Amino acid sequence: xxxLESAKNGIxxxxxxxxxxxxxxxxxxxxxxxxxxxxxxxxxxSHRSCSPVGVGRMMTTKVNANLGRSVTHSxxxxxxxxxxxxxxxxxxxVMDLSVGEDVKSIRQGMLDASAKPLGTVPVYETIxxxxxxxxxxxxxxxxxxxxxxxxxxxxxxxxxxxxxxxDIPRAMGRKMGIVSRGGSIMAExxxxxxxxxxxxxxxxEVMEILAKHDVTVxxxxxxxxxxxxxxxxxxxxxxxxxxxxxxxxxxxxxVQVMVEGPGHVPFSQIQMNMxxxxxxxxxxxxxxxxxxxxxxxxxxxxxxxxxxxxAAATYGASLLCYVTPAEHLGLPDAKEVHEGVIAYxxxxxxxxxxxxxxxxxxxxxxxxxARTAFDWDRQFSLAxxxxxxxxxxxxxxxxxxxAHSDDHCSMxxxxxxxxxxxxxxxxxxxxxx
Amino acid sequence: xxxLESAKNGIxxxxxxxxxxxxxxxxxxxxxxxxxxxxxxxxxxSHRSCSPVGVGRMMTTKVNANLGRSVTHSxxxxxxxxxxxxxxxxxxxVMDLSVGEDVKSIRQGMLDASAKPLGTVPVYETIxxxxxxxxxxxxxxxxxxxxxxxxxxxxxxxxxxxxxxxDIPRAMGRKMGIVSRGGSIMAExxxxxxxxxxxxxxxxEVMEILAKHDVTVxxxxxxxxxxxxxxxxxxxxxxxxxxxxxxxxxxxxxVQVMVEGPGHVPFSQIQMNMxxxxxxxxxxxxxxxxxxxxxxxxxxxxxxxxxxxxAAATYGASLLCYVTPAEHLGLPDAKEVHEGVIAYxxxxxxxxxxxxxxxxxxxxxxxxxARTAFDWDRQFSLAxxxxxxxxxxxxxxxxxxxAHSDDHCSMxxxxxxxxxxxxxxxxxxxxxx
Numbered sequence: 077x078x079x080l081e082s083a084k085n086g087i088x089x090x091x092x093x094x095x096x097x098x099x100x101x102x103x104x105x106x107x108x109x110x111x112x113x114x115x116x117x118x119x120x121x122s123h124r125s126c127s128p129v130g131v132g133r134m135m136t137t138k139v140n141a142n143l144g145r146s147v148t149h150s151x152x153x154x155x156x157x158x159x160x161x162x163x164x165x166x167x168x169x170v171m172d173l174s175v176g177e178d179v180k181s182i183r184q185g186m187l188d189a190s191a192k193p194l195g196t197v198p199v200y201e202t203i204x205x206x207x208x209x210x211x212x213x214x215x216x217x218x219x220x221x222x223x224x225x226x227x228x229x230x231x232x233x234x235x236x237x238x239x240x241x242x243d244i245p246r247a248m249g250r251k252m253g254i255v256s257r258g259g260s261i262m263a264e265x266x267x268x269x270x271x272x273x274x275x276x277x278x279x280x281e282v283m284e285i286l287a288k289h290d291v292t293v294x295x296x297x298x299x300x301x302x303x304x305x306x307x308x309x310x311x312x313x314x315x316x317x318x319x320x321x322x323x324x325x326x327x328x329x330x331v332q333v334m335v336e337g338p339g340h341v342p343f344s345q346i347q348m349n350m351x352x353x354x355x356x357x358x359x360x361x362x363x364x365x366x367x368x369x370x371x372x373x374x375x376x377x378x379x380x381x382x383x384x385x386x387a388a389a390t391y392g393a394s395l396l397c398y399v400t401p402a403e404h405l406g407l408p409d410a411k412e413v414h415e416g417v418i419a420y421x422x423x424x425x426x427x428x429x430x431x432x433x434x435x436x437x438x439x440x441x442x443x444x445x446a447r448t449a450f451d452w453d454r455q456f457s458l459a460x461x462x463x464x465x466x467x468x469x470x471x472x473x474x475x476x477x478x479a480h481s482d483d484h485c486s487m488x489x490x491x492x493x494x495x496x497x498x499x500x501x502x503x504x505x506x507x508x509x
Numbered sequence: 510x511x512x513l514e515s516a517k518n519g520i521x522x523x524x525x526x527x528x529x530x531x532x533x534x535x536x537x538x539x540x541x542x543x544x545x546x547x548x549x550x551x552x553x554x555s556h557r558s559c560s561p562v563g564v565g566r567m568m569t570t571k572v573n574a575n576l577g578r579s580v581t582h583s584x585x586x587x588x589x590x591x592x593x594x595x596x597x598x599x600x601x602x603v604m605d606l607s608v609g610e611d612v613k614s615i616r617q618g619m620l621d622a623s624a625k626p627l628g629t630v631p632v633y634e635t636i637x638x639x640x641x642x643x644x645x646x647x648x649x650x651x652x653x654x655x656x657x658x659x660x661x662x663x664x665x666x667x668x669x670x671x672x673x674x675x676d677i678p679r680a681m682g683r684k685m686g687i688v689s690r691g692g693s694i695m696a697e698x699x700x701x702x703x704x705x706x707x708x709x710x711x712x713x714e715v716m717e718i719l720a721k722h723d724v725t726v727x728x729x730x731x732x733x734x735x736x737x738x739x740x741x742x743x744x745x746x747x748x749x750x751x752x753x754x755x756x757x758x759x760x761x762x763x764v765q766v767m768v769e770g771p772g773h774v775p776f777s778q779i780q781m782n783m784x785x786x787x788x789x790x791x792x793x794x795x796x797x798x799x800x801x802x803x804x805x806x807x808x809x810x811x812x813x814x815x816x817x818x819x820a821a822a823t824y825g826a827s828l829l830c831y832v833t834p835a836e837h838l839g840l841p842d843a844k845e846v847h848e849g850v851i852a853y854x855x856x857x858x859x860x861x862x863x864x865x866x867x868x869x870x871x872x873x874x875x876x877x878x879a880r881t882a883f884d885w886d887r888q889f890s891l892a893x894x895x896x897x898x899x900x901x902x903x904x905x906x907x908x909x910x911x912a913h914s915d916d917h918c919s920m921x922x923x924x925x926x927x928x929x930x931x932x933x934x935x936x937x938x939x940x941x942x
Contacts (some may be wrong), residue, residue, distance in 0.1 A: 088899070099661055148589065174919075176922070207924075208924035243936065248931070250875065252931070253934070255931070260927035260930035260934070263547050263934055264934050267938065302877070303873065303877035304870055305873070305874050306871045340861050341861075344862075369859040370858050370862060370873055371873040373660050373893045375898040376855060379812050380814055380859070387820075390776055403920070404903070405898065406901065406918055406919040406920060414684070419812050421808060422813055423816065429802070429803060430775050431777065441684065441735075443804040444736035444738055445684065447735075448684065451920040458805055460805055461806070461808055465808040468838045468839065469564045471839070472838060472839030477735070485837065485839055487610070487840055488690050489637075490580070491580055492686055493690075494689060495735075497687070497693035497694065497697050501686070501687070501696055502681050504701065
């Protein structure tokens with residue numbers, strides 16, 4: 077039985093118990109949420125090293141790190157290093173987006189090494205086997221790859237099943253067309269073969285494979301906008317309607333399902349996008365890439381998109397796919413993976429505080445107490461990136477012209493430290509009282 | 510006459526003409542906005558090297574970079590280097606927050622070097638002259654310093670005139686008390702001397718000095734929250750009401766005025782804070798620090814606060830004071846100044862797009878066209894930080910295993926480039942049409 081089937085039968089699995097405990101939520105509520113599809117636990121029993129992680133609005137917002145080699149760059153060793161960096165930085169999920177030679181072996185290495193649930197986009201391996209020959213892809217090969225990856229232990233898969241023929245002309249009228257890699261492959265195949273989306277056509281078969289291995293579907297948004305100008309258009313929302321239909325079919329069949337979302341979206345349209353997905357897809361966990369809120373800052377898209385991701389987490393997303401500083405320029409190196417994960421943990425947490433998730437602000441409050449007490453060790457232990465914060469602080473101390481004690485920082489210096497001054501004011505007040 | 514007095518008399522000054530031209534807005538509208546106080550041009554005629562910059566919701570959102578030495582760190586040379594970095598990165602305003610010895614000379618150096626309007630917090634120099642002896646500050650000395658700085662050419666000054674005795678007990682009941690450096694100095698003086706805020710008491714005198722030199726007041730928010738727990742509390746909003754009163758008095762006297770705002774604010778409270786300030790202060794340009802939307806990411810507060818700053822710019826701010834990665838840890842170095850300015854230019858621009866400022870998205874659209882065309886040089890020329898984007902892109906190319914042409918990037922590689930695939934789909938469609 078899948079987690080969803082178990083939950084429908086009122087059975088709390090070991091994975092549900094582990095997730096409820098980790099999140100500090102009631103097990104009954106979690107079982108109900110999984111049963112109605114507003115929460116998922118992407119967890120393939122064949123992924124032996126995996127610890128279950130929950131996704132849904134009743135839990136903390138999660139962060140996914142995309143990894144994987146391109147045809148021309150990186151290899152297995154690099155990707156395993158990046159995996160390690162991503163997990164140490166706090167990624168909750170990882171995806172292996174490798175293309176080219178030997179992707180199965182790279183994936184096996186990541187599955188073996190990762191205690192975090194791992195996702196893939198099976199059409200990448202499919203097309204890699206065909207050396208890029210999209211027009212001649214046999215849909216049965218795509219299903220075979222899905223089956224093989226499910227057997228191998230992949231926990232969740234992005235399937236661009238909602239991108240239909242009717243919407244391709246709409247997308248081609250856009251400024252940037254289709255910018256989803258998987259979406260563009262499906263669309264090219266459909267146009268070359270003058271045939272409907274094979275994943276959509278054979279969705280029942282797909283669901284059988286996924287149900288057997290409890291692979292969670294992540295419904296890909298092939299029509300996600302690639303620039304602000306294309307956001308929230310007919311192509312995007314027409315596909316979203318299909319995704320809503322597929323969510324319903326997954327739930328009926330007992331297959332756990334998430335829905336992927338944009339992309340490039342102006343800050344002012346994010347709330348609407350989140351609310352629309354939650355409505356159209358009946359509360360299915362929304363897995364959002366970015367959103368990127370301006371197109372003009374290549375080299376800083378981790379910042380650009382953590383702005384959008386915070387709004388997304390506030391208004392409806394459950395899982396945030398990070399964007400690294402390398403976005404739009406190249407594959408991220410390990411340092412950029414680290415920076416991307418941290419930026420997204422900031423967004424996820426700021427969103428959790430903003431939406432009032434119980435207990436979310438506790439760590440902020442503890443940090444503020446530590447700041448008031450000039451307890452630097454405690455500040456670093458509470459920091460999202462303790463080593464980085466400590467290193468930066470020590471650098472200031474090392475450069476100090478005079479002995480630098482711990483009861484102030486170099487921003488204002490000891491004589492001008494507002495926290496010290498507040499302390500004196502408090503003492504004055506208590507003497508006057 | 511100040512810019513405000515001129516505008517009230519229907520006179521368009523050379524500075525107004527320059528600003529209207531730079532912003533691409535109608536001169537008449539700008540003159541009206543300056544007359545009613547919803548726009549300001551901080552421009553002291555004695556700051557000879559200065560070019561005027563406009564602040565207000567009818568114009569693009571502006572970015573300020575805080576500079577200045579602490580008692581123990583940095584010096585004139587360092588700060589001039591940072592000034593250069595800040596301006597080259599695109600800062601619209603700079604503030605010299607130096608304390609300690611020789612601040613007048615440091616400030617003169619910055620005034621001479623800066624084509625951007627320069628602001629100060631005069632109480633810093635005042636207390637520096639007294640070697641930190643806050644209780645014995647003679648209010649007349651503070652007014653003398655304000656006068657001297659006005660004569661020297663300072664374009665705008667932060668004055669913490671709205672922090673009143675009645676609100677200090679409220680602030681001391683907070684988790685972090687008063688975290689505004691200037692605010693804490695004023696409060697300590699008030700408590701030590703059991704006297705009301707001297708700037709508030711002598712506001713008419715202050716305004717005479719400022720009016721004579723057309724120094725724009727930036728009403729300091731001494732009660733700005735220093736952590737999420739303290740946001741939007743009675744101390745903050747009680748001071749805001751006083752700031753609203755002072756705005757009215759400034760406008761009557763012909764003194765240009767902005768209002769400073771928080772600080773540390775949960776993402777969900779930013780819109781409310783912006784709208785409240787705009788209402789209480791009758792549309793006076795809101796000059797916001799951050800806001801910082803979580804307390805737990807020291808070392809990354811430029812990212813944390815650019816999230817808040819985007820929301821602020823969307824909902825009511827006109828000027829964003831940057832926060833650097835060094836915040837809460839030490840004084841920023843030149844690299845961190847650069848990172849802070851870029852993060853804030855992202856926030857300012859994303860906010861301008863979000864609020865639908867006419868023409869704001871044009872540059873994004875041009876970037877998207879350049880991306881579709883694989884025109885890398887054009888992409889870099891449109892980027893907020895061209896050198897950084899180009900450097901990152903070249904690094905990927907240099908590392909490529911095979912010759913790397915310009916018609917794709919290493920993220921997906923040539924065979925899997927969605928933009929290339931979209932191009933093929935378009936060709937298919939045109940053949941079919």
